Amino acid sequence: MSIPIPLRRPIAPVREASTDTACDNPRVSKPSTIVNLRELRQSCADCALSQLCLPASIGGADLERLDDIVRQRMPLDRGGVLFREGSAHPSLFVVRSGSLKTFVSLPEGDTQILGFHIAGELVGLDGLAGNGHQCTAEALERSSLCEVPFASLSDVAAKVPGLQHQLFRVMSREFVREQQHPVMMGRKQAMSRLAIFLRSLSERLRGIGHDPLELNLSMSRQELANYLGLVIETVSRLFSRLQAQGVLAVDRRIVRILQPAALAALAEKSDDEGK
Amino acid sequence: MPVTRLPASLIDRSAIFDPDLVARHDVSGPRYTSYPTAPQFRTDFGAAELRRMAHASNGDPIPRALSIYVHVPFCFSPCFYCGCNRVITRDTRRADVYLDHLAREIALTAPLFDRDREVVQLHLGGGTPNFLDARQMTALMDALRSGFALGGGDGREFGIEVDPRYADAETIRTLAELGFNRLSVGIQDFDPRVQQAVNRVQSEEQTRIVIDAAREHGFRSVSVDLILGLPRQTTERFARTLDAVLALAPDRIATYAYAHLPERFRAQRQIDATELPDAAARLALLGQCTRALGDAGYRYIGMDHFALPGDDLAVAQRAGTLHRNFQGYSTHADCDLVGLGVSSIGHVGRSFHQNARELPDYYAALDAGLLPVQRGLVLADEDLVRGDAIQRLMCHGRLDIAAFEQHHGIDFARSFPVELDRLRALADDGLVDVADDAIRVTARGRYLLRIVAMCFDAYLDAPNAASPRYSRAL
Numbered sequence: 239m240s241i242p243i244p245l246r247r248p249i250a251p252v253r254e255a256s257t258d259t260a261c262d263n264p265r266v267s268k269p270s271t272i273v274n275l276r277e278l279r280q281s282c283a284d285c286a287l288s289q290l291c292l293p294a295s296i297g298g299a300d301l302e303r304l305d306d307i308v309r310q311r312m313p314l315d316r317g318g319v320l321f322r323e324g325s326a327h328p329s330l331f332v333v334r335s336g337s338l339k340t341f342v343s344l345p346e347g348d349t350q351i352l353g354f355h356i357a358g359e360l361v362g363l364d365g366l367a368g369n370g371h372q373c374t375a376e377a378l379e380r381s382s383l384c385e386v387p388f389a390s391l392s393d394v395a396a397k398v399p400g401l402q403h404q405l406f407r408v409m410s411r412e413f414v415r416e417q418q419h420p421v422m423m424g425r426k427q428a429m430s431r432l433a434i435f436l437r438s439l440s441e442r443l444r445g446i447g448h449d450p451l452e453l454n455l456s457m458s459r460q461e462l463a464n465y466l467g468l469v470i471e472t473v474s475r476l477f478s479r480l481q482a483q484g485v486l487a488v489d490r491r492i493v494r495i496l497q498p499a500a501l502a503a504l505a506e507k508s509d510d511e512g513k
Numbered sequence: 514m515p516v517t518r519l520p521a522s523l524i525d526r527s528a529i530f531d532p533d534l535v536a537r538h539d540v541s542g543p544r545y546t547s548y549p550t551a552p553q554f555r556t557d558f559g560a561a562e563l564r565r566m567a568h569a570s571n572g573d574p575i576p577r578a579l580s581i582y583v584h585v586p587f588c589f590s591p592c593f594y595c596g597c598n599r600v601i602t603r604d605t606r607r608a609d610v611y612l613d614h615l616a617r618e619i620a621l622t623a624p625l626f627d628r629d630r631e632v633v634q635l636h637l638g639g640g641t642p643n644f645l646d647a648r649q650m651t652a653l654m655d656a657l658r659s660g661f662a663l664g665g666g667d668g669r670e671f672g673i674e675v676d677p678r679y680a681d682a683e684t685i686r687t688l689a690e691l692g693f694n695r696l697s698v699g700i701q702d703f704d705p706r707v708q709q710a711v712n713r714v715q716s717e718e719q720t721r722i723v724i725d726a727a728r729e730h731g732f733r734s735v736s737v738d739l740i741l742g743l744p745r746q747t748t749e750r751f752a753r754t755l756d757a758v759l760a761l762a763p764d765r766i767a768t769y770a771y772a773h774l775p776e777r778f779r780a781q782r783q784i785d786a787t788e789l790p791d792a793a794a795r796l797a798l799l800g801q802c803t804r805a806l807g808d809a810g811y812r813y814i815g816m817d818h819f820a821l822p823g824d825d826l827a828v829a830q831r832a833g834t835l836h837r838n839f840q841g842y843s844t845h846a847d848c849d850l851v852g853l854g855v856s857s858i859g860h861v862g863r864s865f866h867q868n869a870r871e872l873p874d875y876y877a878a879l880d881a882g883l884l885p886v887q888r889g890l891v892l893a894d895e896d897l898v899r900g901d902a903i904q905r906l907m908c909h910g911r912l913d914i915a916a917f918e919q920h921h922g923i924d925f926a927r928s929f930p931v932e933l934d935r936l937r938a939l940a941d942d943g944l945v946d947v948a949d950d951a952i953r954v955t956a957r958g959r960y961l962l963r964i965v966a967m968c969f970d971a972y973l974d975a976p977n978a979a980s981p982r983y984s985r986a987l
Contacts, residue, residue, distance in 0.1 A: 458572025471629045477574040490573050490862075 303398060307390040310334075314377035320361065321371045328365025329385045333357050336381025337456045340364075340373045351465040353416055354378070354457055356439075358446045360412050378456040415442075423467055431466045432476045433504035436486075440495060453493040528813035528959040530803040532796050534943065535960055539792070542963045543970070544816060545907055546839045547865055548900035549890060551858065553972055554867055558889030566862040566891075567625035570849050576627060577849045579661065580634035582840060583615070583653070584854035586872065587644040589679060592713045593783040594701070594740060594771055598856040598870060599640040608649050610876075611854075616656040617879045618853055623660025626851070632657075633664045634848055635692075636840045637673040643680050647687045654691045663692065667733075670695055670825075670845060677719040682726035689730035696727040698763075701740040703754040710744040710788060717757050724761050734824060736765035741802060742795045743771050744788035751798055755805045764824040767841075768802050768817050770795070803960070814842055815907055815962050835908040842908070855885075863892040895971070898923065903966045910954040910962070935968040 313336075314320060320331060323342060337356045341349045352373055355361050364372040366388065395402040415438075422434045436453065444450035455462070463470045477493075480486040485501055487494040495501055543550040570576060586600045587608060600607070635657070645653065657663060663671075672695035673688060685696070700720060701713060708714045720737075727735050737758060741751075758766065773789060775781040790798065803813070811819035812827045818841065820826040829835040829844040836846045839858050852859035855875040858867045866889030869875040878885035892900070898921050905912045914925045926933065933947065940947045944958030945965055954965055967973060 455574060458569075459574050459576070460572060462574070470627065474575050474629065481575065488573075488575050490577075493574060 303394050304401070307386060307394055309385040309387075311383045311385050313380055313382040314338075316377055316379050318377045318381075320375040320377065320383065321365075323372065323374045324370050326370045327387075328368075328371050329362055329387050330365070330391065331361045331375070332384045332386070333359050333361060334382045334384055337378045338375050338381060339378055339457060339461060340375045342373045349464070351461055353419065354439075354465070356442055356446070359415075359442070360408060363409060363412055378461075419465075427507070428466070428468050428472050429476055429479075429504055430507055431468065432473065432480075433501050435462070435466060436493070436495070437501055437505045440498070440501075451495040451498065453495070455491045455493060527956055528803075528807075529956040530800050530960055531943075531957045532800050534957055535799065536792070536796055537942070538944070538961050538964045540964070542967050542973075545903050545963065545966050546837065546841065547858070547860065548903045548970065549865075549892075549896055549972055550970075551865075551867065554865060554888040554890050556888045558864065558866060558886070558891065560884035560886045562864065562889060562891065563859075563861065563866050563884060563886050564625060566864045566866075567849075570862040571627045571630070576630050577847050578631050578633045578664075578845070579626060580838070580840070580843075580845060580848035580850045581632055581636070581657065581661065582850065582852045582854075582857055582859070583635070583637050583642075583657075584640065584852070584857045585611075585637060585642040585644055586640040586855050587611070588639065588641045588676075589644065590712065591780045591783075592701075593711045593780050594743060595780055596772070596774065596778040597640065600872060605644070605646065605649075608645050611872075612645070612649055612652055612656075614876055614879045615653065615854055617882075618885060619656045619660045621879075621882075621884050622851060622853065626661070626849075628662055630662065630849075631664045632661045633669055634840070634843065634845045635663065635669075635671040638840075639674055641676045641679065642673050643675050643684060647684070650687065650691060665692070670843065672697055672734075672736075672840075674699065675723060676715075677723040678713075678715050680723050682722055682729075685723055685726035685732075686730055689727075689732065694731065694733045695736070696724070696732050696734070697736045697738070698723060699738045700754075700758060701738065702743055702746060702751065703757045704745070704750045707743050707745045707750070710784065712783065721761060724763065734764045735761075736767065737761065737763040738767045738769060739802070740769050740771050741798045742773075742790055744784055744790075746790050746798060747794070748797050748801050751801060752805075755802065759805070759809050762821075764821050765826060766806060766811060766819045768799075768806075768819070770799070770817070813959060815910070815959065816842070818842055830908065833909055837904055837907050863897060865890045865892075897921075898928070899969045899971060902929075902969045906952070906954060906966050906969075907962055910959060912952045914949070914951055929969070932968045936965070939965060939968070 311331075320338060321328070333355050335357050337354060338361055339351050340353050340355065340361065341351045343349055355375075361375050361383075362371065391405075395405060418434070418438060422431050425431050425434070439453055440450040443453070457465070459470050459473045463473045466473065468476075477486065477488055480501075481488050483500070485495070485497045485504075487496055584598070585608075586598060588595075588599045588601050589603055591601045643650075654663075663669075669692070671693045673693050674697045675684070675688075677698055688696075698720060699713075700715070701711065702708065703715075703717055703720075705714070724735050724737075739754070739758065771789075773781060773784065773786065775784070775786075806819045807813070810821060812822055812830070814820050814826050814830055814835070816837075818826070822828075825844045826835065826842050834844065834846060836843050838848070838850055838860065839852070840850075849862065850858075850860040852866070852868060854868065855872055856868055856870040858865060860866075866886050868885045869878060869887045874887070875885045890896075901921070902912055902917070905917070917923075918925050936945055936947050936952060939945050939958070943955055944961055945955060946953045954962065958965060
C-alpha cells in the first residue's frame with residue numbers, strides 16, 4: 239500500500255473525524271499517543287472558529303490574555319467522557335472538531351440525550367450556575383476541544399472589552415438552539431421531528447462553512463431515536479421513506495440532502511396538515 | 514435433444530472471445546469476490562472486532578439488510594478436482610455434531626445484529642449442503658429463524674448448492690418448503706470417461722430430476738456449474754455435454770477453469786496429469802463453451818458466469834444494479850454478510866472476517882462459548898476506494914470517472930497514476946478503452962475482467978503476493 243490517495247476536497251473537521259472511524263479500527267484502536275503539536279499550539283488567533291467565538295475587535299494583548307486561559311485538551315476518542323453529571327469545577331468547552339452528545343441519566347437506568355454538539359458549539363453551559371455539571375458530555379467520534387475555566391473567564395471578560403458581550407451572544411445562540419428540542423418534541427408527527435433535526439444540523443454545518451447538504455451522522459440511530467423520542471425502527475423507516483422520495487440519499491452514516499426545499503416543507507408542516 | 518437457437522439479432526455480442534488475447538493474458542489472479550482478498554486477512558482481527566463492527570453497523574440510519582452464508586463441509590465422496598474446504602465421510606451423525614455447533618454459533622452471532630435487519634439473501638454452500646437430511650436441514654433453518662428475521666418475500670435470494678447424486682424430487686420439495694428459491698447444481702461434465710477420471714459419476718437423468726423438481730416447486734433460478742480443463746476432456750466430447758446442459762435450460766451457467774495444484778489440494782493428486790488437456794486444448798474448450806452459450810442466448814455476466822437475458826442477474830446488469838460478494842454475482846446491493854460455519858467469510862461494515870478453517874478449531878471455540886472468528890481485516894479508506902473501482906469494473910465493465918471522483922472525493926488521475934499506466938498498457942492490447950470520462954472494458958476484454966481489475970489491486974505489488982494460490986484464467 240504505497241500509494242496514498244490525495245484528497246481533492248479538503249476534509250472538513252466533522253467529516254474527517256467520522257469518516258475516519260479510527261476507534262473502530264483495531265490497528266489504531268488504542269487511545270492514540272500521537273499528539274498533533276501544531277493542533278495543540280494553535281492559538282485563538284489562528285482558530286478557524288474565531289469568528290464564532292471571539293469579538294471582532296479583539297486583538298494583540300487581549301488575545302494573548304484569552305490564549306492564556308484557554309486550555310486545549312488532548313483530543314477525546316469516541317466514547318470519551320468530557321465531564322460527568324455532578325462533577326465539580328465545571329468548565330465551558332468549545333468543540334473545535336468532531337462532535338459530542340450530552341445526556342442525563344434517568345431513574346430507571348436509561349438515559350435521555352439532550353443534544354448533539356458539533357464544531358463551533360459550546361458544551362458545559364449547564365455548569366454556569368455553580369452546582370457542577372448537570373449532564374454528561376461524551377464524544378461521538380474523535381473530537382478536540384478548548385476548555386475555558388469559568389473562574390478565569392469571568393476575570394478576563396472583565397478586562398477585555400467586547401468579550402463579555404460576545405460571550406452573551408454565543409450563550410444566547412446556544413440557548414436558542416437548545417430550545418429547539420422541546421419545540422421539536424412537541425410535534426406529533428415523527429417525520430416532522432426528523433426533518434427539523436436534519437435541517438438544524440444542515441444549518442449548523444453551513445454556519446461553520448461546511449457543505450450543508452452532506453451530513454455525516456456521528457450519532458447512531460439508537461442515539462437519534464432517543465433524542466427524537468422515537469423507536470429505532472421508526473427512525474430507519476423515516477430515512478427509508480425520505481430516500482425513496484428522493485429527498486435524501488443515505489449511504490451508511492452519510493446523508494446527502496437532495497431536496498432541501500422538500501425537507502424544509504416537512505419540517506414546517508404542522509401536525510394537522512396532510513395526515 | 515435439439516436446442517432452440519436464437520435469431521442472430523438476439524445473440525449477445527457485448528462479449529467477444531478472442532483466443533489469442535486470452536492466451537496472452539493467462540496469468541494467475543484473484544477472483545475478487547472481495548477486495549482486499551482473503552490472503553490479506555490478519556489474525557489481530559477477532560471476535561471483539563466483529564462485535565464492534567456489528568454494533569456500529571446497527572447504528573446506521575438505515576442499517577443494511579443481511580446476507581447469510583452457511584458452510585456445510587461434508588461430502589460423501591471426494592471429487593478429485595475439488596479445492597474446497599471439505600470433510601469426506603459417510604457418517605451422517607457427524608452432521609448432528611456440526612449442526613449443534615452451528616446452532617451455538619447462531620445463538621452467539623444473531624444478537625449482534627438488530628432484529629429489524631431482514632435477511633434477504635441466504636446461501637448454503639459446501640462441501641455438499643444436501644449432506645444434511647430433511648430433518649437436519651429443518652433444524653438448521655429453525656435455528657436460523659430463531660435468531661434472524663429471514664425474509665419471506667419474493668425478493669429473497671435463498672440459494673443452496675445441491676449434489677444431484679444424493680438428491681431427488683422429494684429433497685427439492687423439502688427445500689422449497691423451507692424457503693429456498695435458488696438452486697445451484699454441480700455438473701462439471703456429463704462425459705462418463707471424464708466423470709470416472711474425477712470420481713464424480715452423475716447421470717443426466719439424476720440431474721434432470723433435481724432441476725425439474727426445482728422448477729415445479731417454484732424456484733426462481735437454477736444455476737449449473739461446469740468445469741473446463743478436466744482430464745480426458747476434448748471439444749468433441751464436450752460438445753455433447755454442452756448440448757445436454759442446454760437441454761436442461763438452466764437460468765445461469767458457471768464455467769470454471771480447472772486449476773491443477775496437487776501440491777496444495779491433496780485430492781487433486783488422484784488426477785493423472787498426463788490426461789489433462791494442454792493449454793491449446795483448454796483454450797479451444799473455453800472458446801467452444803463461450804460460443805455455444807452465446808449462440809443459445811446466454812449473456813456473459815463476467816468472471817465465468819452466464820445467464821439467460823430474463824434472469825435476475827442479467828436484468829440487474831442491464832439496470833446497473835449488479836453486485837459482487839463472496840457468493841459471487843448478486844442482485845442484492847449493500848448487505849452486511851454474516852458467515853456461519855467452519856471457514857466461512859463475512860463482511861460487516863468496513864470489515865471482513867473469517868471463521869476457523871479446521872473443524873477441531875471451530876468446535877473448540879464454540880465449546881468454550883466463543884465466536885469462532887479467527888482472522889479478518891478492517892478496511893482502510895484506500896481499500897474502499899480500490900475495492901469500489903474493482904467492483905464497478907467486475908459488474909458493469911466500466912468506471913465513470915466523474916461519478917467515481919464525486920463519490921469518493923478524490924482526483925482520479927492524481928490518485929491512480931500507476932494504475933492508469935497499467936490500464937493504458939492493456940488498452941494497447943485492446944482489453945479496455947481509457948478515456949477522460951470513463952474506463953470501459955471492451956467486448957474482447959470482458960473475458961479478461963480479472964486482468965483489468967488487477968490494475969487496482971495494491972496488494973499484488975507486495976512481496977509474496979504474485980502467488981500460486983490464485984488460479985489462472987486458462
